[in-house]
Amino acid sequence: MSEQSHPEIREAVRKLCAGFPGEYWRALDRDRTYPTEFVKTLTEAGFLSVLIPEEYGGSGLGLSAATAVLEEIHRSGCNGGACHAQMYTMGTILKHGSAEQKERYLPRIATGEIRLQAFGVTEPTAGTDTTRISTFAKRVGDHYVVNGQKIWISRAEHSDLMVLLCRTTAREDARRPAEGMSVLLVDMREAVGNGLTIRPIRTMLNHATTELFFDNLEVPVENLVGEEGKGFKYILDGMNAERILIASECIGDGRFFIDRSSAYARERSVFGRAIGENQGVQFPIARNYVQLSAAALAVDHAAALFEAGEPCGTEANMAKMLASEASWAAADTCIQTHGGFGFAEEYDIERKFRETRLYQVAPISTNLILSHVGTHVLGMPKSF
Numbered sequence: 573m574s575e576q577s578h579p580e581i582r583e584a585v586r587k588l589c590a591g592f593p594g595e596y597w598r599a600l601d602r603d604r605t606y607p608t609e610f611v612k613t614l615t616e617a618g619f620l621s622v623l624i625p626e627e628y629g630g631s632g633l634g635l636s637a638a639t640a641v642l643e644e645i646h647r648s649g650c651n652g653g654a655c656h657a658q659m660y661t662m663g664t665i666l667k668h669g670s671a672e673q674k675e676r677y678l679p680r681i682a683t684g685e686i687r688l689q690a691f692g693v694t695e696p697t698a699g700t701d702t703t704r705i706s707t708f709a710k711r712v713g714d715h716y717v718v719n720g721q722k723i724w725i726s727r728a729e730h731s732d733l734m735v736l737l738c739r740t741t742a743r744e745d746a747r748r749p750a751e752g753m754s755v756l757l758v759d760m761r762e763a764v765g766n767g768l769t770i771r772p773i774r775t776m777l778n779h780a781t782t783e784l785f786f787d788n789l790e791v792p793v794e795n796l797v798g799e800e801g802k803g804f805k806y807i808l809d810g811m812n813a814e815r816i817l818i819a820s821e822c823i824g825d826g827r828f829f830i831d832r833s834s835a836y837a838r839e840r841s842v843f844g845r846a847i848g849e850n851q852g853v854q855f856p857i858a859r860n861y862v863q864l865s866a867a868a869l870a871v872d873h874a875a876a877l878f879e880a881g882e883p884c885g886t887e888a889n890m891a892k893m894l895a896s897e898a899s900w901a902a903a904d905t906c907i908q909t910h911g912g913f914g915f916a917e918e919y920d921i922e923r924k925f926r927e928t929r930l931y932q933v934a935p936i937s938t939n940l941i942l943s944h945v946g947t948h949v950l951g952m953p954k955s956f
């Protein structure tokens with residue numbers, strides 16, 4: 573994002589984040605605990621409901637306002653991963669839900685009374701090949717009975733609702749592989765212990781991600797979003813917003829690292845002069861800035877297309893790839909610039925280094941973005 577856009581939002585987010593300094597995140601990181609207080613403060617300040625239309629109690633702002641929020645959170649050394657999905661997962665209900673579902677859920681998501689920040693797509697055997705998911709919802713009377721397994725489902729323990737993608741028609745019985753999948757809203761408060769088991773996965777970053785096991789979980793038919801069998805399309809619709817927002821987190825991370833690197837390079841004196849006087853130290857930081865600025869323009873461009881209602885799949889993918897690579901390059905330089913201190917927990921750099929690495933894998937890995945560009949944009953043959 574252009575650092576100048578939405579100045580009031582940026583200022584307010586920076587102020588809020590100042591109340592959650594490195595010590596706060598370090599303690600959570602050590603114990604792998606959820607930033608409840610941070611999320612509560614962001615929710616009460618209204619920052620997680622910026623995308624919900626005013627008629628449902630949100631601020632009704634465009635995607636670029638949401639990117640400004642997430643970028644500033646990450647630039648401040650905080651992490652939006654614990655709650656960013658509360659911003660955009662509701663888009664599935666907003667775009668494809670019934671009037672009744674919108675009335676029932678959106679106002680309460682806007683206030684934070686309901687947390688809809690779990691998004692269940694990935695499965696252990698299907699991997700990126702989503703059409704091969706096998707979690708199955710069988711219609712029995714006025715409810716579905718769900719059986720199967722999901723993996724890497726983040727924030728499931730901290731969410732009241734989950735958007736779940738499952739098969740309602742087996743892949744081999746569907747007209748096309750992308751058909752026969754449906755989206756269900758799972759009420760986690762009722763489901764856990766009644767057919768849903770959540771098992772946390774400890775990872776290299778504090779991300780509250782989990783494995784889910786469905787064993788005859790009953791979901792009322794009224795919780796089906798849109799039409800049965802069209803769920804894959806609904807999920808794809810939400811992915812552009814997600815990719816652009818994640819890209820803005822990378823831009824924030826990149827700015828965090830560049831701020832830290834350039835400040836340290838100015839201040840740290842070795843051999844009687846600032847280390848930043850050495851071009852071997854200065855140029856990598858300058859290069860990071862050049863790369864990150866270009867990636868930020870790509871994020872701006874994708875967000876502008878999204879807000880204008882234009883197709884933006886390729887642009888959202890490219891922005892995510894460029895931003896995640898730029899933040900990772902800046903993270904690497906930041907460690908190098910700090911020498912030994914880059915590894916010390918109290919500098920927060922090693923924590924942010926671990927955190928920003930995720931974005932080249934999730935929510936979509938770089939190879940799959942390159943495959944999209946190679947085949948959809950450049951017309952080369954598909955490998956799968």
Ligand SMILES: Cc1cc2nc3c(=O)[nH]c(=O)nc-3n(C[C@H](O)[C@H](O)[C@H](O)COP(=O)(O)OP(=O)(O)OC[C@H]3O[C@@H](n4cnc5c(N)ncnc54)[C@H](O)[C@@H]3O)c2cc1C
Binds near residue numbers: 723775
């Ligand atoms: C911390 C974390 C949080 C997550 N949160 C969620 C969540 O909340 N909800 C959710 O649904 N998912 C979530 N995910 C899952 C994430 O979206 C996937 O991990 C990611 O999309 C990659 O899929 P995979 O792990 O199955 O890798 P695989 O599909 O097994 O791929 C492994 C590697 O092979 C490469 N590869 C595979 N096929 C090809 C090919 N044809 N050509 C070239 N390269 C290929 C991939 O790029 C990747 O690098 C999360 C993951 C993590 C790690």
